[in-house]
Amino acid sequence: MHIKSVEFAGAIGQIGQAAPASIAGLPQVAFSGRSNVGKSSLINRALGRTRTPIARVSQQPGKTQEINFYHVKADWGEFCLVDLPGYGYAKVPQALRERWPQLIHGFFSTAKEMAGVVQLVDIRHGPTADDLRAIDYFADAEMPVLFALTKVDKLKASQRASAIRTITEELQVDAEQVIPFSAISGEGRDELLQTLAALLSQREEEMG
Numbered sequence: 001m002h003i004k005s006v007e008f009a010g011a012i013g014q015i016g017q018a019a020p021a022s023i024a025g026l027p028q029v030a031f032s033g034r035s036n037v038g039k040s041s042l043i044n045r046a047l048g049r050t051r052t053p054i055a056r057v058s059q060q061p062g063k064t065q066e067i068n069f070y071h072v073k074a075d076w077g078e079f080c081l082v083d084l085p086g087y088g089y090a091k092v093p094q095a096l097r098e099r100w101p102q103l104i105h106g107f108f109s110t111a112k113e114m115a116g117v118v119q120l121v122d123i124r125h126g127p128t129a130d131d132l133r134a135i136d137y138f139a140d141a142e143m144p145v146l147f148a149l150t151k152v153d154k155l156k157a158s159q160r161a162s163a164i165r166t167i168t169e170e171l172q173v174d175a176e177q178v179i180p181f182s183a184i185s186g187e188g189r190d191e192l193l194q195t196l197a198a199l200l201s202q203r204e205e206e207m208g
């Protein structure tokens with residue numbers, strides 16, 4: 001997939017708030033992960049925006065509890081990339097942490113254009129308890145989930161294969177659903193975009 005343009009389309013900051021009108025009818029894909037897992041870096045790399053980042057990188061991790069929407073034009077068509085707020089940041093007050101499931105549920109219960117979720121997991125640590133909770137939520141919502149194992153460049157070649165195998169087993173998913181990724185080297189970008197294009201165009205066809 002070749003990315004032609006990316007535009008910020010708006011945000012949901014309040015529980016139950018509607019998604020921006022400008023992205024109505026576009027197939028969507030959401031990105032989920034704990035704070036600091038490398039979500040902004042992956043999105044910027046995937047969209048080819050490493051020099052002029054588009055995904056907002058906040059100075060205070062975990063403080064931005066918003067769902068951000070990006071309108072992407074690619075060679076095969078248009079879609080909406082949905083950047084979900086990061087979770088699991090220890091310094092965020094409990095009240096704010098309890099907001100995450102409410103915000104996500106409010107949005108997903110109305111997101112009829114959603115094609116699937118890319119769940120990010122740090123390849124060095126594997127899924128956290130919070131990751132497993134998020135994954136359970138998406139499974140309950142019957143969302144197809146792809147896994148991006150981030151920061152793969154931080155592992156030695158000798159550690160990689162076993163880390164991928166262990167995490168795939170822990171997640172109880174097929175190997176094809178798991179994509180090792182590095183925002184530094186760009187490894188995994190083509191595979192991720194190719195898989196997303198297939199998922200999104202299938203959803204678009206289903207929507208008619």
Ligand SMILES: Nc1nc2c(ncn2[C@@H]2O[C@H](COP(=O)(O)OP(=O)(O)OP(=O)(O)O)[C@@H](O)[C@H]2O)c(=O)[nH]1
Nearest residue numbers: 035036037038039040041061062086151182183184
């Ligand atoms: N080596 C390496 N570092 C990475 C990679 N991806 C992200 N990082 C680093 O990890 C830190 C967090 O990256 P972000 O992309 O801001 O993570 P995030 O998940 O968006 O974090 P929040 O928005 O604060 O929740 C930064 O210091 C990045 O430079 C990667 O693929 N490899």
Ligand SMILES: [Mg+2]
Nearest residue numbers: 039040056057
């Ligand atoms: Mg971020």
